[in-house]
Amino acid sequence: MRLAKHAGLFGLAASNLVRYSHKTIALFLPLCLAMTLASAMTFVKDGLKKDALLSTTNLPDITLQRLLGGRLERLKEESLSKVSTLPGIARLIPRVWGYFPLEIGGKPFVYTLVGIHPGLQDPKIMGLCVAYGRFLKPGDGNEAVIGSALARSLGVHVGESIVLKDALGNAYAFRVVGLFATSVQIYATDMLVTTIGAARDFLGYGNGEMSDALVYLEEAGLQDLVAKAILSVDPGFRVLTRDTLTDATKQAYSSRAGVFSLVWLVLLLTAALVAWAQLSSISLEQRKEVGILRSVGWGIGDIIELKLFESLIVGVMATASGLFLGAGYLLLGAPLIKGYFIGWSSVFPEFPLPAYAAPESVALLFFTGVFPLVFASVVPSWVASSVEVDQCLRG
Amino acid sequence: MNAKPAIILEGVSKTYSIAKKEVNALMNVTLEVSPGRCCMLVGPSGSGKTTLLNLAALLTRPSAGRVVLFGKDTNSLGEYGLDRLRRQFIGVVFQAFNLLGGLNVLDNVTLPLVPRGMGPKERKEAGMATLERLGLGGFAALRAEQLSGGEQQRVAIARALVGDPSLMIADEPTSNLDEENVLAILEILAKLKEEGKTLLLSSHDARVLECGLADTVVRLKNGALQSFAAKG
Ligand SMILES: Nc1ncnc2c1ncn2[C@@H]1O[C@H](COP(=O)(O)OP(=O)(O)O)[C@@H](O)[C@H]1O
Ligand SMILES: [Mg+2]
Numbered sequence: 001m002r003l004a005k006h007a008g009l010f011g012l013a014a015s016n017l018v019r020y021s022h023k024t025i026a027l028f029l030p031l032c033l034a035m036t037l038a039s040a041m042t043f044v045k046d047g048l049k050k051d052a053l054l055s056t057t058n059l060p061d062i063t064l065q066r067l068l069g070g071r072l073e074r075l076k077e078e079s080l081s082k083v084s085t086l087p088g089i090a091r092l093i094p095r096v097w098g099y100f101p102l103e104i105g106g107k108p109f110v111y112t113l114v115g116i117h118p119g120l121q122d123p124k125i126m127g128l129c130v131a132y133g134r135f136l137k138p139g140d141g142n143e144a145v146i147g148s149a150l151a152r153s154l155g156v157h158v159g160e161s162i163v164l165k166d167a168l169g170n171a172y173a174f175r176v177v178g179l180f181a182t183s184v185q186i187y188a189t190d191m192l193v194t195t196i197g198a199a200r201d202f203l204g205y206g207n208g209e210m211s212d213a214l215v216y217l218e219e220a221g222l223q224d225l226v227a228k229a230i231l232s233v234d235p236g237f238r239v240l241t242r243d244t245l246t247d248a249t250k251q252a253y254s255s256r257a258g259v260f261s262l263v264w265l266v267l268l269l270t271a272a273l274v275a276w277a278q279l280s281s282i283s284l285e286q287r288k289e290v291g292i293l294r295s296v297g298w299g300i301g302d303i304i305e306l307k308l309f310e311s312l313i314v315g316v317m318a319t320a321s322g323l324f325l326g327a328g329y330l331l332l333g334a335p336l337i338k339g340y341f342i343g344w345s346s347v348f349p350e351f352p353l354p355a356y357a358a359p360e361s362v363a364l365l366f367f368t369g370v371f372p373l374v375f376a377s378v379v380p381s382w383v384a385s386s387v388e389v390d391q392c393l394r395g
Numbered sequence: 396m397n398a399k400p401a402i403i404l405e406g407v408s409k410t411y412s413i414a415k416k417e418v419n420a421l422m423n424v425t426l427e428v429s430p431g432r433c434c435m436l437v438g439p440s441g442s443g444k445t446t447l448l449n450l451a452a453l454l455t456r457p458s459a460g461r462v463v464l465f466g467k468d469t470n471s472l473g474e475y476g477l478d479r480l481r482r483q484f485i486g487v488v489f490q491a492f493n494l495l496g497g498l499n500v501l502d503n504v505t506l507p508l509v510p511r512g513m514g515p516k517e518r519k520e521a522g523m524a525t526l527e528r529l530g531l532g533g534f535a536a537l538r539a540e541q542l543s544g545g546e547q548q549r550v551a552i553a554r555a556l557v558g559d560p561s562l563m564i565a566d567e568p569t570s571n572l573d574e575e576n577v578l579a580i581l582e583i584l585a586k587l588k589e590e591g592k593t594l595l596l597s598s599h600d601a602r603v604l605e606c607g608l609a610d611t612v613v614r615l616k617n618g619a620l621q622s623f624a625a626k627g
Contacts, residue, residue: 005512012502012509019497292493293506295454296554297482300475302510386474390455393493 009302013309027373028318030274034267035322035369040329041264042365047356052249059245060093060214061223064230065238072238077208082233083215088222093120094210096199100164100192104153111150113192115199121214128193133158133178136195144174144194151179167204174198264368272372290384291392300385304378311377312370319369323362330355399466401562401593402428402451407460409446409618420446422618423460428611430561433584433594435609442615444597445490445566451595452487452564453477465561482510486555488565492547494539500550501526501535507558525557526550529583545576552583562593569600581606 017024064083066073077094084092096115101108118136128145136143144162156162156176166172174194194202200209217226223241230239293303384392409421421443428434436444449455450462453469461470465484469477481487486507494503505522513521526532529549534542539550548568555563568584569577577600585608588594598604604612607626614622 002512004514005510008509008513008515008518011515015498015502289495292495294478295452295481295487295489295493296507297478297485297558298507298510299478299482388455388474389453389477390449393454393489 005302006305009306010309013306013313016306016310017313024314027274027314030270031315031318031369031373032322032325034270035319035365036325036329038264038267038368039323039326039365042361043326043330043355043357046358046361049250050356050358059242061217061220061242062215062227062230063240063245064213064215065211065240066236067238068236072211074205074209074211075213077210079234080213083213083230083237086226086229086233088217088219088226088229089215090218091120091216093117093214093216094196095212095214096196096203096205096209097211098167098199098203100202102154102164109190111190111192113194113199113202115194115196115203117196128191129181130178131181133176135178136193140177140195142172142174142194142198143177144192144198145178145180146176146192147190148179148181150190150192151176164202166202172202268368268372272376276372276376286380287384287387287392290381291389291394294385294389295393300382303381303385307377307381308374311374315370315373316366318373319366322369323357323365327355327357399430400427400463401430401432401465402426402434402595403463404447404450405461405463407447407450407457407462409443409450409455410458419618421450421457424615424618424620425460426613426620426623428593428595430593431588431591432610433588433596433608434611434613435604436595436597436613436615437599437604438615438621439599441617443618444615446618447615448564448566448595448597451562452485453481454487482507482558484561486558486560486563488548488551488555488563488568490566490570492551494547494550494554496540497538499536499538500531500542503539503550504553504557506554511558521557522553525553528556529553530579545572545579548572548576548580549583552580556587560592562595563587564595566597567599568596569598569603577602581608584608 064075064080066075066079075094080092080094083089094117098113099110100113102111103109116136118140119138130145131148133145135145146156146162151157154162158176158178161173161175163171163173174192180191180193196210199205200207205211215226215230217223220242223243227239227241230237290303293306294300404424404426407421407424407426408419411418411420424443424447426434426447436447438444446455450457451464453462453464456470461468463469464480467480469480472480495506498506501519501522504525505518508518508521523532523535526535529552531546531549531553534546534550539547542550552565552568555565563584565584569580572580581603584594584596585606588608594608596603596609610626612624613620614624
């Protein structure tokens with residue numbers, strides 16, 4: 001029976017791993033550790049990428065800004081009058097945003113304040129999700145919706161007010177009417193969204209002034225065409241289409257992924273080296289074992305299959321454990337190296353680490369975790385198998 | 396001699412080179428063993444007995460001459476072919492036993508059955524039957540290294556026997572054993588011969604020589620065949 005033979009070899013492989021438990025542990029531990037780190041990093045990388053790409057899907061078709069000497073300048077409503085009549089444009093929504101500093105626990109942090117037209121913009125279109133309370137509605141003034149993490153840091157609840165210093169240094173009170181779910185996206189954690197009127201007051205914008213304008217098109221496919229038309233009307237605009245922003249985000253993450261991959265590669269190389277050292281340090285013993293097995297009637301293929309099973313069992317178990325530990329580590333909030341994963345810990349006092357296990361990443365992790373071990377295990381046996389049995393027996 | 400010989404060694408030589416010095420372990424030895432017969436190699440230590448057994452067991456290749464096993468010229472075979480022939484016909488008992496430490500006795504004994512595709516239940520049954528036969532039934536679950544020399548020797552014989560080989564090759568199967576164990580092993584070997592197995596043994600134990608097991612006694616000296624004595 002073919003199957004019985006493979007099952008027999010598998011069983012023997014398993015008992016061999018128990019038999020050489022020291023060697024098994026010496027292989028398992030470093031590989032498991034490397035895979036834990038590699039998978040934690042990969043999951044975060046995937047999570048960041050997914051998060052960033054998700055946030056770009058909520059971008060308007062075109063974002064219009066005014067550049068002056070390379071710096072962002074306020075946009076005036078008058079300058080948009082010609083643009084708003086261009087064909088293909090469905091809606092043009094002014095937006096006001098800026099940053100405000102806040103000291104939490106004695107440390108300075110920077111938050112983003114965004115002013116919108118309630119009614120014209122719903123949270124969904126901005127890619128935001130209100131977890132508690134409500135979103136802004138027409139008629140609101142100094143009402144605000146803030147990130148849950150920010151609320152937690154400040155100790156405010158829905159219905160309470162927060163007082164911040166405005167552009168002129170005067171106290172300005174916002175009434176918190178809702179909280180964003182921060183587990184969904186990182187960028188919502190540091191946000192305060194209020195009405196455009198309140199934002200203008202707070203940031204010192206004049207009436208009719210805005211930071212940028214969000215352009216929604218009748219058809220997303222018109223992005224490039226409309227962008228060109230806008231520039232021909234007024235070359236002073238900076239026109240950002242969603243496609244270019246998405247591409248830029250993708251690019252930013254693939255270059256970041258490059259750094260991750262490098263660390264990853266080093267980790268796996270280390271694991272492979274440890275595996276190789278382990279396996280060749282016992283090669284004498286292994287050679288003798290190969291000799292004994294062949295002397296009692298084993299073929300070279302049988303021995304290689306045995307070694308394959310041995311390394312597969314260790315490799316798959318170590319990789320799977322590493323994946324679980326990596327995921328668990330992230331669930332615990334990635335203590336110690338959270339700041340290393342995202343270089344913004346000084347900007348955000350508290351944020352959830354986005355994590356996502358992309359199937360292709362999991363497959364890649366398995367391949368890189370298992371393959372070096374299989375290689376390091378099978379090749380020496382294969383080499384030993386091509387030597388005369390008598391020589392193997394002598395070690 | 397009507398049957399085709401089980402083993403033919405034809406002008407076989409084996410030269411080892413260690414540290415650029417050549418050692419002629421075996422020189423131009425010619426020998427035939429018919430099926431069901433027992434051939435005993437005798438001679439002082441270093442005379443080439445183990446080398447000859449290793450050649451017959453296909454564990455090494457001759458430097459010159461050829462080894463023919465059950466009609467197959469082994470010179471034409473690669474390592475795969477040798478493995479296959481070994482699995483088909485040969486059971487080997489080493490002087491050093493060569494059991495796998497850490498595996499229990501039953502697992503050691505059933506090792507040759509794994510590549511034959513026998514299921515675990517059949518393997519266990521065959522292994523236990525062989526162990527019982529050699530009076531080792533009670534040792535099945537013990538680790539090989541927990542046994543005495545005589546017991547390990549018998550486990551090694553059990554392992555060689557479990558696949559029911561036509562040819563049994565044993566290198567000094569009674570060395571380092573006490574009287575009782577020597578007699579037990581001679582008894583086993585005699586039974587195997589009765590069953591029609593071909594035996595190729597080496598020994599420098601007078602008791603083994605005198606027990607009348609051997610049909611032919613081949614005396615080696617310094618790697619050369621010195622005398623050949625056939626019974627009857
Ligand atoms: N693998 C080997 N490498 C080098 N020399 C060997 C090897 N095997 C045996 N010899 C030498 O060949 C000679 C015969 O050895 P061996 O066949 O073991 O004799 P015996 O079994 O009769 O004691 C000895 O001189 C021994 O040192
Ligand atoms: Mg010897």
